[in-house]
Amino acid sequence: MKKITIAVDGFSSTGKSTIAKQLAKKLHYVYVDSGAMYRAVTLYSLKNNIISESYFYIEKLIEDLDKIHLNFKFNANLGFAEIYLNGKNVELEIRSLQVSNYVSKIAEISEVRKKLVEQQQEMGIKNGVVMDGRDIGTVVFPKAELKLFMTASSSNRARRRFDELIKKGDKVTYDDILQNIEMRDLIDTSRDDSPLVKAVDAIEIDNSDLSIDEQFELVYKLALEKI
Numbered sequence: 001m002k003k004i005t006i007a008v009d010g011f012s013s014t015g016k017s018t019i020a021k022q023l024a025k026k027l028h029y030v031y032v033d034s035g036a037m038y039r040a041v042t043l044y045s046l047k048n049n050i051i052s053e054s055y056f057y058i059e060k061l062i063e064d065l066d067k068i069h070l071n072f073k074f075n076a077n078l079g080f081a082e083i084y085l086n087g088k089n090v091e092l093e094i095r096s097l098q099v100s101n102y103v104s105k106i107a108e109i110s111e112v113r114k115k116l117v118e119q120q121q122e123m124g125i126k127n128g129v130v131m132d133g134r135d136i137g138t139v140v141f142p143k144a145e146l147k148l149f150m151t152a153s154s155s156n157r158a159r160r161r162f163d164e165l166i167k168k169g170d171k172v173t174y175d176d177i178l179q180n181i182e183m184r185d186l187i188d189t190s191r192d193d194s195p196l197v198k199a200v201d202a203i204e205i206d207n208s209d210l211s212i213d214e215q216f217e218l219v220y221k222l223a224l225e226k227i
Contacts, residue, residue: 003128007137010150013157016132024130034133036083039094042103062111104187137199146226147202
């Protein structure tokens with residue numbers, strides 16, 4: 001059976017990572033969460049006083065890019081690879097609302113995107129990869145055999161994200177989450193470098209009213225058709 005490249009793009013909190021992980025596990029493919037890479041750079045920026053509510057030292061971030069080393073290590077217990085920032089597992093730290101509030105601003109920086117896209121393309125050289133993000137089907141893997149574009153209403157996405165964070169014990173409000181999602185949508189779709197757009201050959205999936213199982217069955221069928 002031939003191996004293909006699967007690109008999963010879409011808006012924040014549409015379950016891109018969930019469906020990508022499911023597909024990779026079922027197909028025995030490599031899963032890469034490109035969003036985790038941008039989140040890790042954001043975490044680095046927060047910890048090194050590069051960005052906050054009152055400042056963003058873009059030139060400092062660009063200067064520090066060579067100091068930011070990212071890699072994924074497979075966690076057999078979880079069934080997917082976790083991201084490491086300069087040798088430290090930061091998979092949980094990068095999922096905070098604080099990181100979410102700044103990640104779109106970090107992702108706007110062309111030098112950051114260039115560095116991470118190069119790494120992502122190297123990961124997909126041999127095919128047999130499922131990668132999710134914002135520009136996978138348009139920039140990272142424009143020749144991917146299967147491109148999916150995930151979408152859902154902002155209210156549904158906010159509710160899912162709110163439930164997820166509350167389960168983890170985070171102190172957040174639904175309104176804060178909704179505001180964050182709407183802000184990220186605006187930044188992601190309007191940035192100059194690689195804005196979030198649906199690739200012309202991507203299949204759009206609105207999962208507002210789909211269960212996780214229903215979504216997986218739909219996407220798995222699409223993958224088998226391409227394989």
